[in-house]
Amino acid sequence: MHSYLQGHPSLIQAIKKLEQLNPDQFEIYFEHRISTKIDSKNQEIDSLSRSEDVGISIRVLKERRAGFSYTTSLQSSAVSQAVETAFEVACVMPEDEYSGFHSFGSSVYPNVDNFDSKGLAVPLSQKIALAKQLEASCRKADPRITGVRSASISESCTETRLIDSHGEQVFHKSSGFSASITCKAESHGDSQMGSDFTFSNYLDSLEIDTVAQLAAQWAVEILGAGKAPTLKCPAVLRNSVTADLLDFLSASFSAEEIDKGRSMLAGKSGQLLFADPVTLINDGLLPSGAGTSPFDGEGIPSRKTVLVDGGFFTGVLYDSYYARKHQKNPTGSSLRSIKSPPTIGTSNLYMEKGKKSLDALVDGISKGVLITDFMGLHTANPVTGDFSLGASGILIEKGKLTRPIRGFAVAGNVLDLFRRITDIGNDMRFFGKIGAPSVRLSEISIGGE
Numbered sequence: 001m002h003s004y005l006q007g008h009p010s011l012i013q014a015i016k017k018l019e020q021l022n023p024d025q026f027e028i029y030f031e032h033r034i035s036t037k038i039d040s041k042n043q044e045i046d047s048l049s050r051s052e053d054v055g056i057s058i059r060v061l062k063e064r065r066a067g068f069s070y071t072t073s074l075q076s077s078a079v080s081q082a083v084e085t086a087f088e089v090a091c092v093m094p095e096d097e098y099s100g101f102h103s104f105g106s107s108v109y110p111n112v113d114n115f116d117s118k119g120l121a122v123p124l125s126q127k128i129a130l131a132k133q134l135e136a137s138c139r140k141a142d143p144r145i146t147g148v149r150s151a152s153i154s155e156s157c158t159e160t161r162l163i164d165s166h167g168e169q170v171f172h173k174s175s176g177f178s179a180s181i182t183c184k185a186e187s188h189g190d191s192q193m194g195s196d197f198t199f200s201n202y203l204d205s206l207e208i209d210t211v212a213q214l215a216a217q218w219a220v221e222i223l224g225a226g227k228a229p230t231l232k233c234p235a236v237l238r239n240s241v242t243a244d245l246l247d248f249l250s251a252s253f254s255a256e257e258i259d260k261g262r263s264m265l266a267g268k269s270g271q272l273l274f275a276d277p278v279t280l281i282n283d284g285l286l287p288s289g290a291g292t293s294p295f296d297g298e299g300i301p302s303r304k305t306v307l308v309d310g311g312f313f314t315g316v317l318y319d320s321y322y323a324r325k326h327q328k329n330p331t332g333s334s335l336r337s338i339k340s341p342p343t344i345g346t347s348n349l350y351m352e353k354g355k356k357s358l359d360a361l362v363d364g365i366s367k368g369v370l371i372t373d374f375m376g377l378h379t380a381n382p383v384t385g386d387f388s389l390g391a392s393g394i395l396i397e398k399g400k401l402t403r404p405i406r407g408f409a410v411a412g413n414v415l416d417l418f419r420r421i422t423d424i425g426n427d428m429r430f431f432g433k434i435g436a437p438s439v440r441l442s443e444i445s446i447g448g449e
Contacts, residue, residue: 010074011163014056017083018165023060023090025101027299030056030161031338036124037154040131046150048128055338058086061101065093068341098325104168104299110285112294112302116175119203120157127153130179130208137209138183141216144223147184149193151212154178155203162299170299176290177203179211185219194219199290199432218372221404222392228408228448234368235444236361236396237417239429241371242436246280246349248377249385249414250434253282253307253315254333254344255322264385264415265313273313275421277354280308282317284332284347291347291433297336302347305331319344350435354424361425361440368396369446374410385414391446409447417441 011030018026032054039046056079057070067090071082135151156176163169182195196215200206237245252263265273274280284302286292293302298320307315317333318326319342334342362370371393380387392406425438 114201137212225404228405289348297334353428
């Protein structure tokens with residue numbers, strides 16, 4: 001019965017223990033991750049770390065009562081204790097008519113190949129050379145770059161398994177590589193920091209030089225920034241700023257957040273809440289996406305869900321629980337880790353790109369601002385979307401970027417910003433699991449001098 005788990009005695013033990021306790025349903029989640037991180041500083045190895053994380057989490061269902069427990073030790077006693085604890089928790093939890101687990105045998109899973117065995121096998125010495133290349137490329141990008149705080153190359157190999165009480169299992173193995181850098185630019189007594197990050201499932205697709213040059217550009221462009229005037233004007237949001245706003249908005253698409261009244265989208269399904277050009281998609285099967293997998297945290301097949309279509313709020317993210325409660329189909333949108341049960345979240349969330357370059361978005365604005373950074377977006381109200389933030393950027397005058405400004409305030413509402421989008425750029429880029437282009441807004445209020 002357990003031949004497919006040869007080499008995983010802890011999982012076999014957990015299954016046998018669960019079968020003895022005889023819950024109505026159970027689910028075992030196993031994760032094994034091996035990670036390496038290399039930091040270069042002054043063309044020397046500043047740090048090199050390797051870690052291996054492994055664990056099992058258990059979910060059981062007894063008379064519509066759900067229990068959860070986990071262990072990061074695969075010793076026999078720890079596995080037994082985790083199973084027993086999950087069962088004990090289920091016995092004291094309140095009954096919930098919507099509780100239940102997905103049966104893996106009832107699903108057909110898409111083929112997802114995002115495992116780079118060749119990249120993982122590249123010798124450590126070559127990956128150290130990549131970290132040094134990242135640092136060197138940033139320093140060469142502009143003579144005003146005077147220091148690199150950190151230049152990192154990271155890799156990970158992750159194995160995930162889910163096993164249900166019918167003896168069915170789903171399995172996926174993936175790899176991930178990333179490059180990140182933070183640098184300092186100095187000129188005429190002023191200094192500014194810039195940073196950037198990129199991810200790929202494949203080592204040879206990691207855009208190291210692009211990351212280095214963008215970090216340098218973003219540090220240099222704010223040098224000598226002055227105070228901003230108080231303006232009510234058109235604005236352009238750089239793609240990184242749009243991504244931050246999407247990240248903040250993402251939780252509002254959760255059926256749980258909507259159900260509990262904690263979403264700014266609650267009660268607004270089908271309404272025109274965004275500007276006409278805006279289309280937002282969550283795609284768990286996006287090629288080369290950081291959140292791509294054949295299945296979600298409950299073992300439900302991943303899929304593509306259109307959340308906003310031509311400005312209309314059309315899609316909600318459901319796990320199996322809220323799908324049962326609202327008589328909908330789950331959208332494969334559960335996230336999980338060893339230490340927590342599944343929760344609704346986005347996989348690869350992105351705004352579809354437009355046709356205009358960043359320069360074209362700026363062109364035609366007689367007086368405005370390019371917003372390059374919002375500070376403190378986490379302080380915005382997640383239910384109303386209201387915010388008051390510090391920001392930095394570059395003034396736009398007669399269709400051209402002129403002088404940098406910083407330390408000004410922007411107040412408003414997140415949904416209102418998305419309603420004011422008039423044009424969308426063609427520079428859509430992923431920042432981790434969030435993909436965004438630059439956008440042009442009809443109007444924004446900035447508080448300066």
